[in-house]
Amino acid sequence: MGKINRGGFHHIDLNVRDLAASKAVYGPVLDFLGYAMVRDRPEGCEWDLGPDGHGASLGLRACDPALASHAHRRYAPGLHHLAWRASSREEVDRLHALLVEQGIRVLDPPAHYPDYSGDYYAVFFEDPDGIKLELVHAPGWI
Numbered sequence: 001m002g003k004i005n006r007g008g009f010h011h012i013d014l015n016v017r018d019l020a021a022s023k024a025v026y027g028p029v030l031d032f033l034g035y036a037m038v039r040d041r042p043e044g045c046e047w048d049l050g051p052d053g054h055g056a057s058l059g060l061r062a063c064d065p066a067l068a069s070h071a072h073r074r075y076a077p078g079l080h081h082l083a084w085r086a087s088s089r090e091e092v093d094r095l096h097a098l099l100v101e102q103g104i105r106v107l108d109p110p111a112h113y114p115d116y117s118g119d120y121y122a123v124f125f126e127d128p129d130g131i132k133l134e135l136v137h138a139p140g141w142i
Helices: 019-032 089-102
Strands: 011-016 035-041 044-049 057-062 081-085 106-112 121-126 132-137
Touching: 011 019, 019 035, 019 044, 019 057, 019 089, 019 132, 035 057, 089 106, 089 121, 089 132
Parallel strands: 011 057, 081 132
Antiparallel strands: 035 044, 044 057, 106 121, 121 132
16 A cells, blocks of 8 residues: 555545536646546546555536536635646646647646746646646745
């Protein structure tokens, strides 16, 4: 049994309006990051990171159709954005190229953000529901 990263996130589940459209964004991104799809059902899907089950999991769930008209609002209570770690700036650049190739909406192309930390380098993009996503390389910060 592998070491458990105490305090690390175990899983995140997101409710989405259009499961197929969301899979078209999260699938390529999570595959790029080394996640493997472990569940794919009409009501939702899930990707896991780590072969021993001690990584993290991200799931997408089809939202209640009665609530599908509720749009995500980044600055309202709830999730603002979700960020993954990159192993290098080059990895951030490679994901950006994949996002462009896949037609995934890029909010801000790869750039250095010294205001966040001295070596913070990230790309920001968005899922079909307007949830902001990020891949960041910031070796001097958490």
